[in-house]
Amino acid sequence: MKAIRTKIASRALGPGDRLPSIRRFAESMGVSPSTVVEAYGRLEAAGVLRARRGSGFYVTGADMPPMALGEMGSPRERAVDPFWVSRQSLDAEADVLKPGCGWMPANWMPNTAIRKGLRSVSRAAEGVLADYSTAYGSPRLRRLLIGRFAEEGLALPPEQIMLTSSGTEAIDLVCRLLLRPGDTVLVDDPCYFNFQALLRAHQVKICGIPFTPAGPDVAAFESAIAQEQPRLYITNSALHNPTGATISPQTAHRLLRIAGASGLTIVEDEIFADFEPAPSPRLAVLDGMERVIRIGSFSKTLSASIRCGYIAARAAWIESLVDLQIATRFGGPSPVSTEIIAAVLEGGTYRRHMDELRLRLIRARKDIAEQLASIGISPWIVPRGGFYLWCRLPQGQDSAVIAKRCMEERIVLAPGNVFSPTQSAACFMRFNVTQMADPRILPALRKAMQTG
């Protein structure tokens, strides 16, 4: 009973999640099945679990404890879950290598342009330095976004765009507006691991749609909608995280047709858009912002320190999201930050930086793919851009075990199952090619796969 309550308290099990079968759980805990029968029964009586005829036990939404409350343990003691990768990456000391992390090394970023932006803002008007931002955020930066969208054939008025403090905050605000505990949300399987952490914080049920090299599996998407009546589908367009895949025009069109018929709202996160060699289909553009909410940020290409994200959506939704942002943050991103970002984007420096970066990444992906191939690790697809390689490990290897072994060597990896809502990616690993120059990584990986 304690083990299950701890899992619920630590959000390892969320509302609507099914518990392991009695036999499997008894085996994993080293107790008799009758003990598990009794524990499940008591938790059911306490309202923590609900039994469904012929289908097992489920966590009830209604009886979720307040979140976490210190029962989660320190990061190093934790299970290899989405938080594990985030915390290990964010708090890594200088000597730790991070092929599992989700950003490029600082010296790959356009720092000269950022330094110039900081100097320029140091001379800005007093209001930029001292005041809160306007409710929707910097008109200058929003105009730049309108210009970008117009290039794609999507004409948006300013009241359909707001700025946020990060891309994650953008999705969080949308979830706060549209979701209620117990709702179902579709995500890709695999998907960006923090989507799962975020959705757990909203106490919703997560349903994974198998991801193919051309986007989500359309048949699975359609049947999930029929069976689960989800409120939202959250996906990465442009370059999918973790796979680096791009949605095909046909898949994009079909998804929207199905979503339209069922009233589903889609959140399209285009955070890796600027890494694309040429723009791929955007659900928001095809849809004309009827049911798609488009979000993005500058953290991957410009700076993760000078934080800013955006939301483009129906005007009425944006209006409510702006209120929600005032209630929960008292406003959007720092005017200092948005002025720096606008200054960097407006100049030609950023465009040249991205042109060079794309070439550098082609070489890095090729180089790292060859190195990984030499130890039997092969990419699932060859991505068109970005810095991720989603790779299959040699037969029989468990990426969580390898990640734990490499952590002992001070190397942070991103094992497949932290990305997989169905825990079906144990034999996959996401590699960040920009974080793999150190010669210690390959030997450590090889050794971790040979041990045990």
Place this chain on the structure above:
Amino acid sequence: MKAIRTKIASRALGPGDRLPSIRRFAESMGVSPSTVVEAYGRLEAAGVLRARRGSGFYVTGADMPPMALGEMGSPRERAVDPFWVSRQSLDAEADVLKPGCGWMPANWMPNTAIRKGLRSVSRAAEGVLADYSTAYGSPRLRRLLIGRFAEEGLALPPEQIMLTSSGTEAIDLVCRLLLRPGDTVLVDDPCYFNFQALLRAHQVKICGIPFTPAGPDVAAFESAIAQEQPRLYITNSALHNPTGATISPQTAHRLLRIAGASGLTIVEDEIFADFEPAPSPRLAVLDGMERVIRIGSFSKTLSASIRCGYIAARAAWIESLVDLQIATRFGGPSPVSTEIIAAVLEGGTYRRHMDELRLRLIRARKDIAEQLASIGISPWIVPRGGFYLWCRLPQGQDSAVIAKRCMEERIVLAPGNVFSPTQSAACFMRFNVTQMADPRILPALRKAMQTG
């Protein structure tokens, strides 16, 4: 029925709120009582309302619609509610006067120090410019906070302090950790209006405790705990918003004794602390961080643009709040921001700036109080510090009506009832003395009070 549903959709009515009596609602809508009986009955059948024997109709938590969803209308058409003041102040054009807003004019802020900080950060290491912050936030800034707390006799280890992107976000994270929809939260009556907007977003019941010149009314606090079993009490220490009052040592001690007996958690927001001539009692210090969560920010004294807040609490709570911040924002405030703030705080410039500012504010409070007295408006108390004067209007005046009239003259006011959970402050108005230098304000106020 539509009127009630709209109020619920717009969060004017939250879960647990009582509806007006049948007779009062019939009068206000200009319909017959039997129409209201029917409407309430239908809404009860639909699960939107619940009748309690002998006590009226209440909004159920379970049937809250997704928040807002564009039914809130544009800010100018809106009722004078907490969002009205925020939106009017944040989005005010350059010629609009803002005696109702919650911050000082940009030219009262330490801009020279901020400019110097920006130039210094433009030369910082690449990691500061490009990387995400560590999970708890800048160790340098957290050390500064530890030093400040130590001066008050509160020794805290680093793992009990985390940084956030704003003071509001700090409270929001705490609410996400500790509250569930339908919980009850105590606030002061009057209190900072955005506490109410924030708590509505959490779908909790708000209970106001009458505020006295020495802090919350202790007897009312005790009986609210007995009757409502609240989960949290949120208050401003140092200088209370909107009244400018300071809690007395006796009240602080009694509050903690009562909270301790009932297991209540207290959020103490000390955002105006640096405006105090000398430190007043802090619940967090007396309590030793057992049940008090201390939050603050630098937005009022240093910059509202370079945003940063903090939370000090039990280590286990901080650990969970850090995870929650990763899940919902992917980390804390910008390293660029925290480096600038630390640089400003470390130098003697900030201390000198605050010394001068306190003197300037004494003069401004005195000057504005005299001007207001000349038109019959008098402060409830004479605050020890800060830039607010909480004032009583002449007999028979309604501050919401005056605020609407002054808005037509392009003057944003903060009428009393936006601060009052019980709507019992119609004859009060909060004035920001730093925003009242313009000679148009007094005549406009006088005229608004004479009209009608």
